[in-house]
Amino acid sequence: MAENIDALVQEKNDLVNKMLDMQKKFVEYEHQHGVSGKDYYAPESGSELDGYRQEYAEIADRVVNLAHQIKGSHRD
Numbered sequence: 001m002a003e004n005i006d007a008l009v010q011e012k013n014d015l016v017n018k019m020l021d022m023q024k025k026f027v028e029y030e031h032q033h034g035v036s037g038k039d040y041y042a043p044e045s046g047s048e049l050d051g052y053r054q055e056y057a058e059i060a061d062r063v064v065n066l067a068h069q070i071k072g073s074h075r076d
Contacts, residue, residue: 005070012066015059022056 029035029048043049068075 008066008070012063012070015063015066019056019059019063022052022059026052 026035026049035049039047039049040053043052065075
């Protein structure tokens with residue numbers, strides 16, 4: 001069981017690092033180009049922000065689920 005927990009912890013850590021990298025790239029993009037609400041919530045297809053919110057939200061959701069698995073708790 002410890003091996004399974006170790007794998008879950010590693011996956012969670014990897015995903016958190018990916019989220020941090022995504023945030024860093026977003027801030028760099030924002031400083032260079034500016035980001036309006038439209039750019040963030042409804043980006044043009046093919047733009048650098050296209051899919052960002054959805055991907056980030058999916059990763060964040062997985063991190064929360066992993067944290068619950070690691071602690072043995074349930075998400076309501």
